[in-house]
Amino acid sequence: MAATPVVVAIDGPSGTGKSSTSKAVAARMGMRYLDTGAQYRAITWWMLHAGVDIDDPRAVAAAAGKPSIVSGTDPLAPTITVDGTDVAAPIRGERVTGAVSAVSAVPEVRTLITELQRSIAAQADGGIVVEGRDIGTTVLPDADVKIFLTASPEVRAARRSAEVSGRAGTPAAGGTDVAATQAALLRRDAADSGRKTSPLAKAGDATEVDTSELTLEQVIECVVTLIEERGRR
Numbered sequence: 001m002a003a004t005p006v007v008v009a010i011d012g013p014s015g016t017g018k019s020s021t022s023k024a025v026a027a028r029m030g031m032r033y034l035d036t037g038a039q040y041r042a043i044t045w046w047m048l049h050a051g052v053d054i055d056d057p058r059a060v061a062a063a064a065g066k067p068s069i070v071s072g073t074d075p076l077a078p079t080i081t082v083d084g085t086d087v088a089a090p091i092r093g094e095r096v097t098g099a100v101s102a103v104s105a106v107p108e109v110r111t112l113i114t115e116l117q118r119s120i121a122a123q124a125d126g127g128i129v130v131e132g133r134d135i136g137t138t139v140l141p142d143a144d145v146k147i148f149l150t151a152s153p154e155v156r157a158a159r160r161s162a163e164v165s166g167r168a169g170t171p172a173a174g175g176t177d178v179a180a181t182q183a184a185l186l187r188r189d190a191a192d193s194g195r196k197t198s199p200l201a202k203a204g205d206a207t208e209v210d211t212s213e214l215t216l217e218q219v220i221e222c223v224v225t226l227i228e229e230r231g232r233r
């Protein structure tokens, strides 16, 4: 168990290593883990499933309170359900990925999901690592440790391509695939950073870590050190 219950906020764009790092750090330090992107993906999956027009913010806002989203916070086996249905696999599909920025830009969606995130964090007695886009700025502005992960667009696209083709950790082949992945990542970054409500942003008091040239293990070590340093203060 962590010496004291700490709240750790890890933000950053897609492919910077937020999920892998957060899960590993939480497991190593006996903390809970919350993937807030999975919650936005889950509500987006529900909207698509229910036939809500995701390009109509008023329709999205009106439906936002209907689904019940439940996140399991064990870092070794995180879960996500919508109205009792396990959606861990379908929320990673292209359709959801293409729609999630529009749905997550709707203020009513953010209010509901933010409340859910705060209540999960408040119940985490052993501390929690929460990863997303606006955790350090909006969801948990009093977090004990705030980290903002970055990496070059080329590195992020190569990581995502390798992951999608089941070859995570190896250099991605197929130039056009990587180029298309990079273009899609940058489009999503622009939408997530450009929205009015709680955009993707580095908190003023967050520590920025560029993971482009670091191994996953090095990033994990870096975050663990920052948490331990905070515990000694």
Ligand SMILES: Nc1ncnc2c1ncn2[C@@H]1O[C@H](COP(=O)(O)OP(=O)(O)O)[C@@H](O)[C@H]1O
Binding pocket: 012, 013, 014, 015, 016, 017, 018, 019, 020, 021, 159, 160, 162, 163, 168, 169, 211, 214, 215, 216, 217, 219
């Ligand atoms: N430092 C790193 N070096 C190499 N690969 C990494 C590193 N961090 C993450 N990855 C890999 O990159 C992919 C995306 O990582 P992920 O943690 O899902 O990023 P994010 O949550 O920021 O979108 C995964 O396949 C992961 O294993």
Ligand SMILES: Nc1ccn([C@H]2C[C@H](O)[C@@H](COP(=O)(O)OP(=O)(O)O)O2)c(=O)n1
Binding pocket: 013, 014, 015, 036, 037, 038, 040, 041, 100, 101, 104, 105, 131, 132, 133, 134, 135, 188, 192
């Ligand atoms: N705290 C958060 C987390 C995610 N989102 C939105 C914006 C993101 O493009 C989507 C999906 O996030 P997710 O972390 O699953 O995305 P990646 O795994 O990095 O590709 O959700 C958000 O608006 N706020």
